[in-house]
Each structure stands twice: as structure tokens, then as C-alpha cells.
Amino acid sequence: MLITQLKSKEVIAKLIKGKTFIINCHGCKEVYFPEHEADKLQKELSAEGNVIEKITRDYICSTDNLQVQLNKFMDKIQEADTILVFSCGVGVQTLAKSFEDKRVYSGCDTYPLPGFQGLTPQKFDCGQCGECYLNYTGGICPITACSKSLVNGQCGGSKNGKCEVDKNMECGWERIYRKLEKLKKLDILDYPVKIRNYQLPFEELPKDE
Amino acid sequence: MKLTKLFERGEFAITAEVGPPKGFHIDYLIDEINTYLKGRVSAVNVTDNQSSVMRLGSLATCKVLQDQGLISIFQLTCRDRNRIALQSDVLSAALLGIENLLLLTGDHTTLGDNPQAKPVFDLDSVSLLHMVKKLEQGEDLAGNPLEGDPPSFAKGAVVSPCSDSVDVQLIKMEQKVKAGAEYFQTQAVYEPEKFIKFMEKAKEFGVPVMLGIVIPKSAGMAKFMNENIAGISVPDSMIEELKKDKEKTKAGITGVEISARIIRECKDYCQGVHIMAMGWESKIPDILDLAGL
Numbered sequence: 001m002l003i004t005q006l007k008s009k010e011v012i013a014k015l016i017k018g019k020t021f022i023i024n025c026h027g028c029k030e031v032y033f034p035e036h037e038a039d040k041l042q043k044e045l046s047a048e049g050n051v052i053e054k055i056t057r058d059y060i061c062s063t064d065n066l067q068v069q070l071n072k073f074m075d076k077i078q079e080a081d082t083i084l085v086f087s088c089g090v091g092v093q094t095l096a097k098s099f100e101d102k103r104v105y106s107g108c109d110t111y112p113l114p115g116f117q118g119l120t121p122q123k124f125d126c127g128q129c130g131e132c133y134l135n136y137t138g139g140i141c142p143i144t145a146c147s148k149s150l151v152n153g154q155c156g157g158s159k160n161g162k163c164e165v166d167k168n169m170e171c172g173w174e175r176i177y178r179k180l181e182k183l184k185k186l187d188i189l190d191y192p193v194k195i196r197n198y199q200l201p202f203e204e205l206p207k208d209e
Numbered sequence: 210m211k212l213t214k215l216f217e218r219g220e221f222a223i224t225a226e227v228g229p230p231k232g233f234h235i236d237y238l239i240d241e242i243n244t245y246l247k248g249r250v251s252a253v254n255v256t257d258n259q260s261s262v263m264r265l266g267s268l269a270t271c272k273v274l275q276d277q278g279l280i281s282i283f284q285l286t287c288r289d290r291n292r293i294a295l296q297s298d299v300l301s302a303a304l305l306g307i308e309n310l311l312l313l314t315g316d317h318t319t320l321g322d323n324p325q326a327k328p329v330f331d332l333d334s335v336s337l338l339h340m341v342k343k344l345e346q347g348e349d350l351a352g353n354p355l356e357g358d359p360p361s362f363a364k365g366a367v368v369s370p371c372s373d374s375v376d377v378q379l380i381k382m383e384q385k386v387k388a389g390a391e392y393f394q395t396q397a398v399y400e401p402e403k404f405i406k407f408m409e410k411a412k413e414f415g416v417p418v419m420l421g422i423v424i425p426k427s428a429g430m431a432k433f434m435n436e437n438i439a440g441i442s443v444p445d446s447m448i449e450e451l452k453k454d455k456e457k458t459k460a461g462i463t464g465v466e467i468s469a470r471i472i473r474e475c476k477d478y479c480q481g482v483h484i485m486a487m488g489w490e491s492k493i494p495d496i497l498d499l500a501g502l
Contacts, residue, residue: 149330156396193387195350
């Protein structure tokens, strides 16, 4: 079970440059999704920015299901500069992998509640860290794709693009660098030192009103 | 004394690495260091559970070396300690008069002899540098003030100049410089031309770089490193050289010759050399003689 929470409007507004395609996922009933707040925020974004389409689908974490559901929107997706996804971290990663050439951004942070995540789990994994890094890393999760869950770049343990822990595993940070290189967004890595907050997500879980 | 003082004076710094044993008796290690390293190297690195193999601690060994009149470099990794333990150990180092740090992410736990251990990695090499800088500014990572005068260190970091993705290494190196790295020791170099090319870009950061040397002991070791150790690549011609005269290689002469040759070819492009002898500390004086240092 998990909870998704909207990132702030300021953060999201900075991400959406150019034509933006918005996808909401209302898949798992196990996910608490802030439906009304997201709708309000997306209406505001549409009024201000260049949102070319806004759709709501379910179980986008399933690659096959995602392809079928997006079929009739392919023209618009190709036209878009940015795909903004409101789903758990698994859905964002599925989109990022399916559209390698697009900037895929997450509109939410994902928090865990004891239980399981996703109904159609794929090879993508969300660490439910509560401070989603996918916007810095080309839609590839450093928490789950790196053996050491490093957040400040590659360690010295990558050889021929593989991880020191398992020669069959690609180095997560090698993948991140190559993806950002392809997107011409390597400058995104020039961020101040990142330090994980392990007090999250329990510190900031939505409280009962 | 801080290693950075040497660089400021324009001296070519020489350091050697020693690994504490799997036990707590280090008389033989002290003897080796006093016989072969004292007077020949500026400082001695002490590894922190190198290759994730559990051993005697780096901090305690550094203290013993300091008591012997040597300058030590305390290697500190993020594998086994969270940020509370890391900060505490850095303060302990200050108390013991240790002024040089080498700050690393660390190998993964699964590579060592206790592979079931929990990999910590609460921080990484970059945030660890940042953490020490904060302590030097008088506060801990969470912003709580330290009592009394803050500590002060020469903060070192590592980089792999011959990595197959050197562009990525340079990005990381820049992050480390921004986080406070004041000198670099490199992964083992066997290809001077790659190192020199790397230094063309690395010198722009304006931070001293010490060439890393691992003495090649045999063709088998070279092949093993090529297959298993990240950031190291021994050229075929060098493996042939090690194969050619087995007795000479076994006696360590070939390894000494190769190491000295690499130093000679690279020394004009860097600010020091760091020798990782891996038990062959006795060969270090010969290497330095042959390299003209």
C-alpha cells in the first residue's frame, strides 16, 4: 500500500517547459491519489501553460497495458516536449522507459504504507523514499537502480557499464548519465550535495484531519 | 602535518598505502613501515576494511603510526557507518592528532568476507566531504553547533583516470571538488597516455592529483584486475612483459620496473604519487629510486 502526494505547484511549474502531456494514473485502489487537488492543479497549469492533453488511465505500471491505453494519443505524445506523470514512482519509470527520448517528470512523491506496492509490478521498482529523485535522473531511480542507492553520482565500482555487485546488472548511474546525455540535460546534475532524509516519509505523511 | 602543506610548497608528494591485518597484532607492519617507508614517503594511507574484508580499524592503526612519528591518512568509507558514526569518527581522528583524511564511498559489502552484512551507505563520497567541511565550520550535518574550536583536515578523495567511462568520472570529480576535496589519489594507472589525457581536463579543477600505482605482481594478477577491478585496465603488452621472464617477475623486478616507468612518464603531469603495494612494501624504495624520486 502506498500514498502519492502532489509536489508543489512551484516545483511542477519549473519542470514543464514547452508542450506538456499530462497522464494521471488511477489504477490501484491501494494507492491514495489526491484526485481533486491534482485536478485543480492541472486546470491551473492548463490555463497558464502549454498543456496539450490531459488524460487519466489505470495501471500504467504495466508496459503492455500502457501501450494499449496510449495508442490513440501517440501523435500528441510525439508532439510533446514533456510528459508529466501523476502516479506512483513505478508508473513514472514505466513511462520514462517507454518514451526514452522524452523528458518524463513526476508530479508526485510516493510514500509507503506497510503492505505491497503496485498491482502489476514490473522490473521497475520504487523505493518509496518520499523525496522522489526521478526528476534529476532522467526517470531512472537511483535508489533502486544503484546497488548502493547513491544520490550524488556514480561510485568507482562501475566496469564496462556494469555494477561491481553483479556483472549482469547495469550500473544505475551509468544509465542515468547516458540518458541525461541523450536528453542534453547533463547540467541537471550540477545540484548542491544531496543528503537523504531517512526521517521521511514518516515525518511528512498526510495526517488525519 | 597536512598533506596539503606539501602541495602549497610545490613539493612532489609521495604516499603509500598499508592495509591493517585480520587481527590486532601489527608489530610486523610497524617494522615494515619503519624499514621501507619511513623517510621515503610523506604520509601513509591506512585502508578502511579494504575490499569489504573485515580487519583491524583504520583509525586505531593511524594512531599507532602517528605514535611512531609517521604522518597518517585516515581512510574513511560510507559502507559501515551511518552519518552519526562517521561524524563521531572524524572528531575522534581530530582528537588523536590525525590531520589527513581520504573520504570514499566504499566497496559494496557483498564483495567482502562478510557478504551478509547490511550495506549502510547513509552518505556517499560527495556528501561525506560535505559533512567534514561542515564539521570544520563548527557544526554537524544537522546544523547543531560543535563545542570548542572546530577540527581541520586535509580532505582527500579518489578518482579513476583510466575508467571506461572517464567522462562520468570527471563529472563526479567536479562534484567532489565543489564539496570540498583538496587533493585526489587515483585508482591504479597502467596507461600513461590515458592518465595524461585525463589530467588535461582534471587540472582545470586546480586541485592536486596523486598518480595511483599498484605494483603488478604477475600476469595472473593483471588479468584478474582487468576482469574484476573497476577502473583498472592493464594493456596486453604489459601482461606479455610480466610473462616473459617468470623468475624476474616473481622476484618483483618486472613490477618495480613497470611501476617506475609509469611514474617517470606521468610525474610531470601530476602533483604526487600514491603507491598501493599490497604487501610488497619492501619494493617501494626500489621503485622510488628507479623513478628518480
